[in-house]
Amino acid sequence: MTAELAFVAATEADSDRLSDIMLGEPGQLTTDVGMRLFGMSDHRKAQRLWRIINRNGEAWRHVTLAKSGGETVGILMNASLDVSLSASLLLRATLMFGPLWLLRLPGRMKLQRRVQTEGPAGAYSVSELHVAPSARGGGIGAALLVEAEGQARAGGHDAMTLQTLTENPAIHLYERFGFEVVETRTDPDYEAIAGVGGYHRMVKRLA
């Protein structure tokens, strides 16, 4: 499957597709954790909001697509999205999810911050790595990491870094690729809402 893969920079026209791959599907760990944390039970509404956030934040500017037979099957993002909570975004989200959602939002964002870790200065950051559900298990995730390492070396970085949920099976993929856990941040209040302990910060040194 990886033999026919091509890696291309995303364009604005790819915004919704990359957003959908990033959000994932119900039942997927990262999707369920995000929806629980931000008090969303309707995946279609979450998808609508997430598409708006990614369009507004121009996420596509930081995304490399993995393409197979012309289809986008995976995404690599190398910068964290600066989600600016404009009044219009909050209004749209409140119309979708209700006023209680808005009231809970600051507390949920605070919980999210409690388990966030920071990568070493100057490291290339794999901020998002996702493969479309039907294409998983065929080496595309590993191939995207090889692509990321190529970008990191070309950019003169001496390390790569990423953050992953403490329960994410993707940790095995990262360890196989040479990443090591350098920090773990968990929080009981976060776990009570999100259903997972927190995050591991992982680093791979580039010799």
Ligand SMILES: CC(C)(COP(=O)(O)OP(=O)(O)OC[C@H]1O[C@@H](n2cnc3c(N)ncnc32)[C@H](O)[C@@H]1OP(=O)(O)O)[C@@H](O)C(=O)NCCC(=O)NCCS
């Ligand atoms: C993680 C992910 C990008 C890997 O892509 P992939 O093309 O399936 O990966 P590969 O085929 O190259 O490697 C398979 C490895 O993926 C990991 N994996 C398997 N199932 C997984 C799942 N449901 N969720 C996350 N990782 C998984 C395992 O480490 C597996 O290796 P192992 O079988 O030796 O344990 C993909 O599973 C995915 O998009 N998962 C959902 C989103 C996610 O968790 N992204 C990582 C955020 S840090």
